[in-house]
Amino acid sequence: MTGSRSLAIDKLSGGYGDITVIRDVSLTVEPGKVVFVTGRNGVGKTTLIKLIAGQLAAQSGNIHFGDRDLRAEPPHSRRAAGIGYAPQESVVFDDLSVRDNLTLQYRDRDLARYEALFSSFPRLQERRAQRAGTLSGGEKKILSFCRAVAEDTDIVMLDEPTEGVQPENIERMASHVATDAAQGRGFLIVEQNLGFAERLADHTHVLDHGICVFDTPGGPGLRTRLAEKLAL
Numbered sequence: 001m002t003g004s005r006s007l008a009i010d011k012l013s014g015g016y017g018d019i020t021v022i023r024d025v026s027l028t029v030e031p032g033k034v035v036f037v038t039g040r041n042g043v044g045k046t047t048l049i050k051l052i053a054g055q056l057a058a059q060s061g062n063i064h065f066g067d068r069d070l071r072a073e074p075p076h077s078r079r080a081a082g083i084g085y086a087p088q089e090s091v092v093f094d095d096l097s098v099r100d101n102l103t104l105q106y107r108d109r110d111l112a113r114y115e116a117l118f119s120s121f122p123r124l125q126e127r128r129a130q131r132a133g134t135l136s137g138g139e140k141k142i143l144s145f146c147r148a149v150a151e152d153t154d155i156v157m158l159d160e161p162t163e164g165v166q167p168e169n170i171e172r173m174a175s176h177v178a179t180d181a182a183q184g185r186g187f188l189i190v191e192q193n194l195g196f197a198e199r200l201a202d203h204t205h206v207l208d209h210g211i212c213v214f215d216t217p218g219g220p221g222l223r224t225r226l227a228e229k230l231a232l
Contacts, residue, residue, distance in 0.1 A: 005066035006030045007052070007083065007155050007186060012061035014051045015210075020059060021047040022210045027203075029155055029186040034177060034218075036197045037190045038226060039207035045190045046088050048207070049159050052188070053085045054078045065155070084153035088160045088190070091144035094133025098124060101132050102147055117146040120172040137164040142173075149176055155186045162193045174199050198223040206230065 007029040015021030021044045029035045037045050050056045052063060054075035063070045070078050079085070092101050102124075103109045111118070111128070118125040121142050127135070132143060145161050162170045170193070177187055177200055191197055197204055201218035206229050214229045216222065 008064045010062040014058040032184045033202040034187040034200045036201045036204040043207045044210040082154035084148045084156045086144045086148035092132040099128040157188045159190045194223040
């Protein structure tokens with residue numbers, strides 16, 4: 001993938017059946033940019049990313065990746081188009097080994113594509129023969145993160161990637177995101193860790209009751225701006 005296409009969401013609405021959770025949300029992820037979506041629990045952040053990934057059907061609005069309209073396309077087509085996704089829950093296949101989790105989507109079982117990630121997260125390599133279901137919650141998150149980041153995609157969507165992860169590993173995650181973004185890859189990250197957002201964000205959107213109530217560029221003071229808004 002070249003990292004040359006933008007992901008553009010325009011007035012997207014949707015939810016579960018007849019229940020509308022997300023209402024008229026718009027955002028853009030340009031090549032090389034890291035965009036965060038944050039907000040309290042239960043305000044629709046995961047629903048938004050599932051709508052973009054195709055796991056939920058949109059009620060209205062548009063999803064464009066470059067000049068391609070993705071709204072009617074199934075999840076596997078969106079992945080094939082160049083949009084990766086690491087979900088918040090059910091992040092690994094528990095009954096498969098760590099190695100199988102990392103290579104399931106490839107015709108080969110070569111782990112060489114994970115060399116840089118194994119350097120940052122050596123325990124994954126050490127436990128490659130271990131059943132993924134025996135990992136801790138934080139280790140499962142790291143496994144899911146590595147799988148998504150190693151894929152050949154233009155955009156990576158991460159839903160609460162730092163949940164349950166130790167601080168030193170969160171910093172390693174941030175380093176990989178920053179490195180890939182510098183090379184032209186776009187990221188859309190749902191996250192409540194404001195320090196992680198302040199470290200990486202080019203732009204952040206705050207959701208409340210399924211509506212974007214605030215958006216702000218990144219940079220110094222982002223954590224304070226977001227904390228003040230989230231306290232409302």
